[in-house]
Amino acid sequence: MPRLTKDDTHPVRFTLNGRPVSVRVSPRTLLTDALRHEIGATGTHVGCEHGVCGACTVQVDGEPARACLMLAQQAEGCAIRTVEGLGKSDALTPLQEAFREHFALQCGFCTAGILMTLDALFSRQPDAEEDAIREALSGNLCRCTGYAPIVQAALAARNRIKGGPIDA
Numbered sequence: 001m002p003r004l005t006k007d008d009t010h011p012v013r014f015t016l017n018g019r020p021v022s023v024r025v026s027p028r029t030l031l032t033d034a035l036r037h038e039i040g041a042t043g044t045h046v047g048c049e050h051g052v053c054g055a056c057t058v059q060v061d062g063e064p065a066r067a068c069l070m071l072a073q074q075a076e077g078c079a080i081r082t083v084e085g086l087g088k089s090d091a092l093t094p095l096q097e098a099f100r101e102h103f104a105l106q107c108g109f110c111t112a113g114i115l116m117t118l119d120a121l122f123s124r125q126p127d128a129e130e131d132a133i134r135e136a137l138s139g140n141l142c143r144c145t146g147y148a149p150i151v152q153a154a155l156a157a158r159n160r161i162k163g164g165p166i167d168a
Contacts, residue, residue, distance in 0.1 A: 014075045016041065017085030025072045032056050034072035035082060043083035043112045047141075054140030057113035058082050064120045083112035086119060094160035095119055095153075104153035106144035114140045118154050126161055128154075 009024040016039065023038045032049075035041040035058070044067055047055035051066040058067045059081040087093040095118055098104070105111040114137065121128055121136040128136070133154045134147075142150065 010073065012072050012076050014077060015079045017081055023072070027071070027073060029072045031058070031067040031070040031072045031075055031080075034075075035067060035080075041082050041084055045109055045112055047109070052141070053110070054113040054117065055110050057116045057140065059116055059120050062120065062123060064117045081116070083115055086115060093119070093157075095122070095157040098153040098157035098160065099150075102149050102153035102156060104145060104149040110140060110142045110144075114142065114150060118157070122158060122161060126158065128158060130155060133158075 009026050011022050011024050012034070013020065013022045015021070016035075021039060023034050025034050025038065029038075032044055032046050035044045036046070044058055045055040046068060047053035049068050051069040054066070056067040057064050059065065060070070060075065060078050062079070062081075087096050092100070095115060099111065099115070117136055117140055118133070121133065125132060130151060133151055137147065137150065137154075
């Protein structure tokens, strides 16, 4: 395949984790590839490349979206949030803290997508009950945990977000 030239690419401008970015991409470049390879936001993982596993979940204008199914050019003017935009190394979000405290990650491959999915859920529905949490997670595959610790962590985070103790 011939290498792309500057004439074969187009600028795409969007906000990434609160910061304006501009990246030149070909018309067929997926958002996952633009994030990982052009910008260096490698927290967005590429699993199935078919929108099935949820590892690539990011937030687009506050809504969870599969970055492997979205062309980078579709992000023009959007606010994109990746797992790198959730917390800081010295100040984790309640959701990240709960994941750590409840051992809700093992290999970690799916974790970024799950965190982005749950963060969006709690933004829309801070009082989400277990059924709503499980429904939101239905598009995120995890082969390691069996989901029990993930749901426990989500419930604990919900309690912490509401100002209560982290224990579910």
